[in-house]
Amino acid sequence: MSIYQDREQTEAKHFILRKYLQTLAFKALHGGWNLAYIDGFSGPWQSRTIDHSDSSFMIALEVLRDAQAKVRRVGKRPRIKCFFSEENRDSYAQLQAAVAPLHDPANSFFIETFNGKFENAISSIQKAMEGSFALTFIDPTGWTGYEFDKVKSIFEHAPGEVLLNFMFDFVNRFTASSDAKILASFDGILGPGWQQRFDQSLRREEALMKLFREQFGRAGAFSHVLCTPIEKISDRTHFYIVYGTRSAEGLAVYRDVEHAALRDHDMRRAFAREAIREHKTGQSDMFGLEGAASFAEMSADAQFASIKLQAKYWLREQLPKCPKPFSEIWPPMLDRFMVRKTDAKDICVDLGKAGEIKETWRQNGSRRRKPDDADQIERA
Ligand SMILES: C[S@@+](CC[C@H](N)C(=O)[O-])C[C@H]1O[C@@H](n2cnc3c(N)ncnc32)[C@H](O)[C@@H]1O
DSSP: OOTTTTOHHHHHHHHHHHHHHHHHHHHHHHTTOEEEEEESSOOOOSOOSTTOTTSHHHHHHHHHHHHHHHHHHTTOOOOEEEEEEEOOHHHHHHHHHHHGGGOBGGGTEEEEEEESOGGGGHHHHHHHHTTEEEEEEEOOSSSOSOOHHHHHHHHHOSSEEEEEEEOHHHHHHHTTOOOHHHHHTTHHHHOTTGGGGSOTTSOHHHHHHHHHHHHHHHHHTOSEEEEEEEEOTTTOOEEEEEEEESOHHHHHHHHHHHHHHHHHTTOOGGGHHHHBOSOOOSSOOTTSHHHHHHHHHSOHHHHHHHHHHHHHHHHHHHGGGOOEEGGGTHHHHHHHBSOOHHHHHHHHHHHHHTTSBOOGGGOTTOOOSSOOTTSEEOBO
């Protein structure tokens, strides 16, 4: 039996964490940064392996140790600090026993653990983050324990990014409760008076995600907030991996990882709603119930192709505001649509071939087939 049998969501979550951290660690360490990795809700939780290799903390440690060893081979000596907090006493004991042997100060690999609530570790975490690029991973079992006003300083750390598991099903169910105490427990993530700020023109799921994205983005002053829907097909429970960054480069890497996760894990059905945001061209009724339903039936590749087409329509609408370098085209495109930087290039190539934009990347005898950041995108 696979260690992820009946835990497809966990598998998808771990896939995104592993792949994203691999690329981030490689880039940051090669770029001369020290790295801090924070896991606020570490577990272990429903782990099926003796060495906890199917737990987020072990996955991260494996990736970070490997990345550090690789850059050491080229003569760099970066410092890596990991901070794991876990409230449950028994889980903490297991966590502590599993990670202690990997604490390796002589090689600048530090592991700190904390038995208690994430929110009570803030000042220790801030210390661990000092002078480092930080990735914070938040994976709670519900919607409490990361109230934004309490953890804001962690989110705001620069340079830094946050990956968060948003338990959509729970939140969706309990925000519809009539119990005042339960409703008030959402103030910490949706902001006081959230009921009045629900966008009534949207369907409930979209309105909820919009509200959460805004609050999350504000807490970390993020310039990009991406939400990847992960749905367990068997019982239709789903959650979102929410990613916040202030870096266009991070945005590009995350879209690559997300694409691989959704394609390889066949977690595509839920992503209709989030795939295309705030773009109603009238050329598609994807936002209507019928559109969303038929979209959900498509293969992952057909879905990606359809999103790419929407992104192309969007770029066409931007052309009157051009010329602009490609570096100012792809970040807003990736922010709005579930497409990768390579897709943004393909879209430009298509528009170039169709004679709608100038093939500036081929001018002056250049043999480049696709635009780079500095190439101007402008109407032909
Ligand atoms: C979903 S599990 C984490 C799973 C783990 N990230 C993984 O992917 O392998 C959430 C963990 O957070 C712990 N927890 C719950 N509330 C917490 C809090 N306020 N602070 C720290 N840990 C908490 C729980 O005991 C549980 O072990």
